[in-house]
Amino acid sequence: DTAVSQTPKYLVTQMGNDKSIKCEQNLGHDTMYWYKQDSKKFLKIMFSYNNKELIINETVPNRFSPKSPDKAHLNLHINSLELGDSAVYFCASTLSERGGNSPLHFGNGTRLTVT
Amino acid sequence: LAKTTQPISMDSYEGQEVNITCSHNNIATNDYITWYQQFPSQGPRFIIQGYKTKVTNEVASLFIPADRKSSTLSLPRVSLSDTAVYYCLVGDQLYNTDKLIFGTGTRLQVFP
Numbered sequence: 001d002t003a004v005s006q007t008p009k010y011l012v013t014q015m016g017n018d019k020s021i022k023c024e025q026n027l028g029h030d031t032m033y034w035y036k037q038d039s040k041k042f043l044k045i046m047f048s049y050n051n052k053e054l055i056i057n058e059t060v061p062n063r064f065s066p067k068s069p070d071k072a073h074l075n076l077h078i079n080s081l082e083l084g085d086s087a088v089y090f091c092a093s094t095l096s097e098r099g100g101n102s103p104l105h106f107g108n109g110t111r112l113t114v115t
Numbered sequence: 116l117a118k119t120t121q122p123i124s125m126d127s128y129e130g131q132e133v134n135i136t137c138s139h140n141n142i143a144t145n146d147y148i149t150w151y152q153q154f155p156s157q158g159p160r161f162i163i164q165g166y167k168t169k170v171t172n173e174v175a176s177l178f179i180p181a182d183r184k185s186s187t188l189s190l191p192r193v194s195l196s197d198t199a200v201y202y203c204l205v206g207d208q209l210y211n212t213d214k215l216i217f218g219t220g221t222r223l224q225v226f227p
Contacts, residue, residue, distance in 0.1 A: 004158070035217075040219075041200070041219065041220070042217065042218070042219065043159070043202075043217035044217075090158045090159075092158070101146075101147035101149065101164065101206075103149060103161035103164060104151075104159070104161065105161070106157075106158025106159050106160070107158050108156070108157050108158050109156070109157070109158055111156075
């Protein structure tokens with residue numbers, strides 16, 4: 001009965017490859033996010049979708065492309081992976097009806113290592 | 116830009132009360148204050164949220180002074196399992212990306 005689940009948990013790949021991370025939430029939320037946590041442990045927003053529509057797109061390389069097939073799923077595809085993409089990627093969700101202060105619910109992260 | 120400042124780390128012993136203070140001088144009128152807890156290899160977990168005065172739940176208390184320029188997360192009688200990083204967030208977590216950045220957080224280490 002995991003609320004926000006991400007797959008895979010670990011991802012090791014070589015530079016130049018293309019990879020995807022999947023996220024699903026069963027909380028009935030309508031807004032989902034991708035965060036990146038780097039080696040210094042800063043958590044930064046990358047993208048946000050509300051009801052399948054992109055509402056936040058931070059300064060992220062075009063190699064990163066999110067896709068939301070429905071409001072319960074938000075996937076992240078990364079092209080031409082680089083060493084600097086190594087990080088932990090977290091998916092999160094919330095319910096927009098509660099307003100801008102509704103708490104975020106996070107998945108347990110995907111640790112991406114690019115060699 | 117609502118920026119938060121927290122101590123980088125704190126140490127405590129089991130059974131003690133721990134208070135972690137967060138400064139947010141530029142808090143806006145509509146901003147709430149939200150605290151998250153993160154264990155290694157896990158995503159942040161919501162602990163408590165407040166707007167003013169005091170909020171208490173089964174996990175923690177949140178004290179917010181009248182000027183709301185700071186807030187204090189209080190963990191009563193900590194145990195080893197409370198060792199984690201605690202983040203303070205201020206503002207609109209839905210649309211305003213400048214308020215969606217988690218800072219360095221406070222790394223709490225609880226000793227037996």
